[in-house]
Amino acid sequence: MEAAAKVELEGKPEREVSSFAKSLFLGEICEQLVFPWPAPDPAEQQRIRALNAAAREIGSRMDPREVEEKRWVGDKTIRELGEAGLCGLYVDERYGGQGLSQTGYARVFETFAQIDATLSIVLGVHQSIGFKGIHMYGTEEQRERFLPDLASGRKLAGFALTEPEAGSDAYEIRSRAVLQPDGSWVLNGEKRYIGNGSKGDVFTAFARCEVDGKDRHIALILEQGMKGFEVGERYDTMGLRGNDLRRLYFKDVKVPAENVLGEPGEGFRIAMQVLNNGRIGLGTGSVGATKRLLDLAIDHVKERRQFGRPLAEFELVEEKIAWMVSHLFGLESMCYLTCGLVDSGVEDYSLESAICKVSGTEFLWYAANRAMQLKGGAGYMRDEPYEKILRDIRIFPIFEGANDVMRAFIALSGMKPLGEKLSEVGELHLGDPIGTIGVLFDYVSDRIARQVSPEKISLVHPALSEHADAVSGQVSALRGATEKLLRAHGHEIVERQVQQRRLSDIVSDIYAQIAVLSRVSSIFEDQGVEPSGQERYIADTFCSRAASRVRSSLSSIESNDDERMSAIAKLAYKRGEYGYALFED
Numbered sequence: 001m002e003a004a005a006k007v008e009l010e011g012k013p014e015r016e017v018s019s020f021a022k023s024l025f026l027g028e029i030c031e032q033l034v035f036p037w038p039a040p041d042p043a044e045q046q047r048i049r050a051l052n053a054a055a056r057e058i059g060s061r062m063d064p065r066e067v068e069e070k071r072w073v074g075d076k077t078i079r080e081l082g083e084a085g086l087c088g089l090y091v092d093e094r095y096g097g098q099g100l101s102q103t104g105y106a107r108v109f110e111t112f113a114q115i116d117a118t119l120s121i122v123l124g125v126h127q128s129i130g131f132k133g134i135h136m137y138g139t140e141e142q143r144e145r146f147l148p149d150l151a152s153g154r155k156l157a158g159f160a161l162t163e164p165e166a167g168s169d170a171y172e173i174r175s176r177a178v179l180q181p182d183g184s185w186v187l188n189g190e191k192r193y194i195g196n197g198s199k200g201d202v203f204t205a206f207a208r209c210e211v212d213g214k215d216r217h218i219a220l221i222l223e224q225g226m227k228g229f230e231v232g233e234r235y236d237t238m239g240l241r242g243n244d245l246r247r248l249y250f251k252d253v254k255v256p257a258e259n260v261l262g263e264p265g266e267g268f269r270i271a272m273q274v275l276n277n278g279r280i281g282l283g284t285g286s287v288g289a290t291k292r293l294l295d296l297a298i299d300h301v302k303e304r305r306q307f308g309r310p311l312a313e314f315e316l317v318e319e320k321i322a323w324m325v326s327h328l329f330g331l332e333s334m335c336y337l338t339c340g341l342v343d344s345g346v347e348d349y350s351l352e353s354a355i356c357k358v359s360g361t362e363f364l365w366y367a368a369n370r371a372m373q374l375k376g377g378a379g380y381m382r383d384e385p386y387e388k389i390l391r392d393i394r395i396f397p398i399f400e401g402a403n404d405v406m407r408a409f410i411a412l413s414g415m416k417p418l419g420e421k422l423s424e425v426g427e428l429h430l431g432d433p434i435g436t437i438g439v440l441f442d443y444v445s446d447r448i449a450r451q452v453s454p455e456k457i458s459l460v461h462p463a464l465s466e467h468a469d470a471v472s473g474q475v476s477a478l479r480g481a482t483e484k485l486l487r488a489h490g491h492e493i494v495e496r497q498v499q500q501r502r503l504s505d506i507v508s509d510i511y512a513q514i515a516v517l518s519r520v521s522s523i524f525e526d527q528g529v530e531p532s533g534q535e536r537y538i539a540d541t542f543c544s545r546a547a548s549r550v551r552s553s554l555s556s557i558e559s560n561d562d563e564r565m566s567a568i569a570k571l572a573y574k575r576g577e578y579g580y581a582l583f584e585d
């Protein structure tokens with residue numbers, strides 16, 4: 001079992017939970033994990049300010065359009081970023097990094113995302129996923145060998161998981177590493193869509209391997225220049241055109257034993273854990289990018305006049321801006337609460353990071369569309385940033401776990417502990433619902449005595465108790481709905497993806513509300529309720545809107561047209577076309 005976060009309840013025995021969000025599916029609110037709001041470390045704040053200033057300064061000399069034309073952010077830019085300490089943000093200082101917390105890392109990444117999506121992806125491929133595995137699972141020797149060059153930007157990293165036949169179903173990769181008598185491995189296979197492809201010096205690559213007669217996965221550190229490691233053709237992408245996206249070929253690549261990451265057999269788990277972490281970055285990156293869009297939109301609607309007044313004065317314009325502000329507040333709260341969980345030592349944040357990724361990337365997409373709408377015809381012109389932003393960010397809901405698959409993962413891994421409880425009393429056989437879409441953390445459900453979990457949120461500021469009560473009710477309803485679905489479908493629940501999506505959306509909205517309540521409670525405590533009227537307004541708006549979405553999803557779980565929709569799709573597959581001709585052609 002992974003070490004779990006320990007929760008000390010006042011006067012109650014110490015208990016363990018593996019994940020805050022998973023406990024919600026059990027109808028429990030492990031509020032000590034999320035209250036009080038995780039306060040940032042003041043010493044780190046100073047360093048972050050300096051790093052952000054350096055990032056902005058380097059970014060100001062970078063022309064995103066030129067990056068698109070040249071199709072690379074530029075070796076000089078990478079060198080400057082490295083010299084400024086921006087290529088090894090979380091790496092321990094003894095390897096030349098900045099040693100930032102997850103929160104600190106996220107804050108600097110927001111700045112990258114505000115400068116340019118391509119810059120944030122090149123640096124994200126490098127740090128969030130490229131060498132994160134070495135940081136998390138590397139031996140001391142591997143860390144000493146690789147991290148100083150990577151943290152200083154002298155070398156760039158990449159992450160090679162996807163293959164032509166294995167995208168969302170990454171478990172099914174076909175690249176294979178075979179153990180040699182001298183302890184080395186010979187790797188054969190092919191990868192596609194690999195960022196930093198020809199620019200990367202070090203790649204964390206994944207392959208199948210045999211361990212004790214069983215077919216498993218292995219994580220390998222590949223280095224540019226290894227014989228048989230070939231960089232293939234570059235993809236002509238819609239956006240992120242400065243990201244060097246390539247195929248990679250492995251032809252009898254001899255990988256020494258000292259380049260095996262973790263234990264042979266652990267490869268899939270390493271890949272998923274790295275991605276779990278990377279997904280938080282996509283959430284916080286979306287926060288940063290939306291802040292920029294909001295700034296652009298506010299400037300424009302205040303300045304542009306139509307019908308004799310500024311656009312800003314029209315109610316439909318106000319509604320768009322208010323939606324962006326309040327939703328951004330919710331997303332930001334949720335992403336930084338998740339960073340706080342990671343910083344506090346919670347090891348299982350797989351569900352929370354998936355929630356941040358899905359919510360962040362979809363909110364950013366709609367925010368970009370609304371900001372462009374407000375810009376009118378001018379927004380459609382290529383001298384404005386919107387078309388590039390839309391092209392760049394469209395991939396976010398697809399890569400690092402397609403959002404559809406992430407929703408299934410959130411729901412299925414969330415309902416697993418409850419499924420186990422029900423199977424223990426012989427009420428159903430759930431088995432492993434996740435299949436190959438992720439890695440389950442052990443959930444120590446036995447050690448969570450339900451009767452000692454608070455049924456209501458008690459640590460919220462009294463001025464927010466109305467929302468806290470509503471959220472507590474939603475958590476019980478989530479448990480009720482999950483249990484009902486499990487009893488109705490048993491193991492077949494894995495096939496009911498639309499119901500899974502509803503559960504996933506419900507838990508996301510609950511988690512976001514709790515994050516907002518925690519954040520605003522701490523503002524009230526620090527500054528008083530009266531002077532914090534604006535935050536109260538945002539919390540009221542965000543929570544009541546989220547509660548209404550939760551009610552709507554709960555009602556659709558009860559009554560829906562899922563079967564009809566499934567039948568319509570099957571008929572369309574059979575016809576192979578739309579098939580309802582209005583006119584005879």
Ligand SMILES: Cc1cc2nc3c(=O)[nH]c(=O)nc-3n(C[C@H](O)[C@H](O)[C@H](O)COP(=O)(O)OP(=O)(O)OC[C@H]3O[C@@H](n4cnc5c(N)ncnc54)[C@H](O)[C@@H]3O)c2cc1C
Nearest residue numbers: 159160161162167168193194195395398399400401402404
């Ligand atoms: C710009 C870019 C950068 C990338 N960078 C990297 C990188 O650096 N390293 C790397 O390893 N990979 C990278 N990728 C690959 C990326 O992670 C995959 O494209 C992604 O995982 C989806 O896999 P796929 O393209 O094979 O789509 P598929 O797996 O074929 O899925 C297509 C669509 O089908 C739907 N779908 C799939 N499975 C399910 C399901 N179980 N239930 C419901 N719906 C489903 C989803 O809507 C999904 O979007 C990158 C891709 C792009 C385009």
